[in-house]
Amino acid sequence: MTGRGCRVAVGPANNKGPERQGFLLDLVTGADGEGGSLQKLADGAARWISTTAGAPVECAAVLHRQRCCPSIAGSTPEAASVAAAEDEHADGPAALGSALAAPAVVNVGGSRWQAYRRRLLERGFGSALAVPLELQAGSAGAVIFLGPPNFGFNARVVHEASWFAGVASQSLKLALDVHGVIRAGDNLKQVLESRTSIDVACGVLMAQNRCSYSEAFGKLAGTSRNRNLKVRSVADSILKAMPSGAPGTRFEPPAIA
Template identity: 35%
Template sequence: MTISPEHELLVELQDLIIGTGSVAEFLGGLSIMAASSLSRATGTTVECGVTLKHNKKTRTVGGSTERAIHLDRIEQQVGEGPCIDALKVKAPVLLADVRTDPRWPVYQERLFDEGVLSALGVPLDLSDDATAALNFFVPTTGVFTEATINEAVSFARVARSAVLLAVRVATAEGAADDLSAAMVSRTAINLACGIIMGQNRCTQAEAMTILTKVSSHRNQKLRDVAEEIVKKVSGEEPTTYFDI
């Protein structure tokens, strides 16, 4: 059975997800793969940066080289360019020649100073609250032909599912971390209230009032005060003894 190039790419991307520890690290690896793919297709050195828009915030999260990251961040700094427009229109946006294109004068001047003459933004539509774009850069013109753009779009289409998976995994892990922290905090406060109730022979509401007053008087977080009380009595940090 013949394995298609698209299937091979998807397998490589899935392996990349497993082998990386964060979305930023994964997208950095993705940008290297994207740059290599277009460099092979064009016979020219192509650099690639990755922009991620998540929860209405847009930022550069990776690049095939440090220079690619720098070039991508220029667009974020000036607030204009093909990558930003690609995210808006959800279609590839080409900057064929920074010396003649009239659309983004500030950005184009910055690229020219960096020795870049052409750029291409290719979006990856992920979900309602997350989108990403590949930002390709070359030091000459005439590289981003129709065939090259189709190659970039094909890569983005295959990569989309892997990027979406990476973002969802990171979001789930972040939510789990937040929940874990909240549960540990709640455990400490409940234990501290129990200790205060035993020491003062008061109700839980009265114990909570005492704990809150101490927190306010010391200008410390409620959780920190609670953990201090528990540790003073038990000699150990409070722990939540069940899995999420």
């Protein structure tokens, strides 16, 4: 999804354009929720950086959100496995989420992150580059680029990865906002459907027992407590027992004359 004046980075066809300001990644179209957007990000990052690096670089994307389990996606299962193990053991450059303030390179040499480096080798990678994502307050993330054996991330590739992470940050923030709106709409629809079922069931009870709405709702609530069921479930059971079955509910915007 793009705003006016934005272009979509869809692949590695041209990483050297003179004017790249305004790029956004489409992380919404075809994405099944936030996990789908994260997967599109990992796939796009791998394609983009592989062109700059001149080698097959894989990518993992990690998203940490308050009161939520971390979300992880990878351009390959091995890439996702590296990120998942890093999060589990908390011993890699991107394990701490928001604590990663700048790009971190893990090449063959060096004594830091030894356990992490061993896991890279076990999964067929020779180096890693973790770049933080700048997201909304309460969220943190990173893209982790994984190079093949005997490959090292040089300054040019690190610079390109940092630029891409900036694009990815804005794109992912937009995608998370869109998914939030969709989720809120779905929740509202569920509330409206639940309310409608309860109201219709109360109408049935009012007709059967010649009682008020308050009395009918009290009967539903009492049955709900006695059977340890939700009021919506009790209402649905009443509607399903009707000779014509439960009436359907549809929510459509009002017609404009």
